[in-house]
Amino acid sequence: MRTLRETANGRYEEKKSVFLSRVLPVRSEEEARAKIADYRKENKGARHTVFAYIIDGTPVIERMSDDGEPQGTGGLPLLSLLQGRELKNVCLMVSRIFGGILLGVGGLSRAYKKAGEEALAQALFWQTTCAVEVTARLAYDIHAKLRPLLSTCQVVDEAFSDEVRVTLWIEQTKAAERMEELQSAAMGRLIWEKQHSAVFYRRSDGLLEPLE
Template identity: 50%
Template sequence: MTDYPATIAAAVDHELVIKKSRFLAHVAPVCSPEEADQVIAAIRKRYWDARHNCSAQVTGLRGDRARSSDDGEPAGTAGMPMLEVLRRRELTDVVAVVTRYFGGVKLGAGGLVRAYSSAVSEALDLATLRDRMLLSQATVAVPHAEAGRFDNALREWVDAHGAVLGETAYGADAAFEVWAPAAALPVLEADVAALSAGAWHPLVTGASRVVDAPRA
């Protein structure tokens, strides 16, 4: 479990057609409101001839910044429903833009809400999610002759324990950087000791950071 909203790994495009109106959804990961605004501007430029380019964005580590725009659709029928989808999915650092090409048939307020929210929801169904976790740093230093064996073992370990393998520094020893949940550090200690017959132990640095990791 994580105390932080998740995000998406890469941009996704999806098209939805309802009563001849085309809804082109674009969802993308962003790092700030400014970057989200740049994505929206790029979509507006790409689909300059569309009647509406509605948008919603959530940013911040805890998803505490949010904006939405109906871009000419009746108030509350586009941007806010799109934003609600992002909120329900518990996502942050993501922007959604839905471009509408009007097909000549009016959908009504309820139809617009369903269309815009569905376009975003279906696009997110295609996205790869990344969970955000607060992880603690540990360093495992081993002789160079053991580096290959420990590299393989630690890659398996992080996959099994919701951890992430960071940079490896090669100096007098090969120093592997492991970012793991605090509760898993005693397990790392025991497993490294078992792998090395008690010769080596992880150095827990006390540093911590929020890390994006692929959802299992």
């Protein structure tokens, strides 16, 4: 799933009207609505705050609102931006501060879309993926032997006492194969201590980072 890593903001001006935009990650419809309410309070001088959000699930939830603007001029352009980028668990909002000049239906639609694009242009997008956190216990001589192979893994912790404990993050689809590869290289002397599955961000460099 492609989603947003953190909040990003944008700004667009058209004929003295100011369009303030914000895109942010959300995990539920309730969270999205709370964020929209907060944004409205933050921009008290705005006549309208239009929004769109997509929440992953079964079924996927897609919502939008023109917030009193002519039908289809605000929420739909924002929803189209999210759909076109295949984003989920994301909310996009734009508050309009009226500048005294009417923009017309076409002008409003273009301005809201442009404001949404301005926020999205500042955003950092990551894929989410299921991954496994595994910890292996092994002797020092085996650890030395595995060091070249471990360097190709995402090692997140190493603890040294009478033996070595190595904790790895591995994408779930690759976990069984990678664990078998490590066990084979260790000549069967790895002891897998614990395994835990979770959802992680896959960064642009391929490394995993846990959801906060």
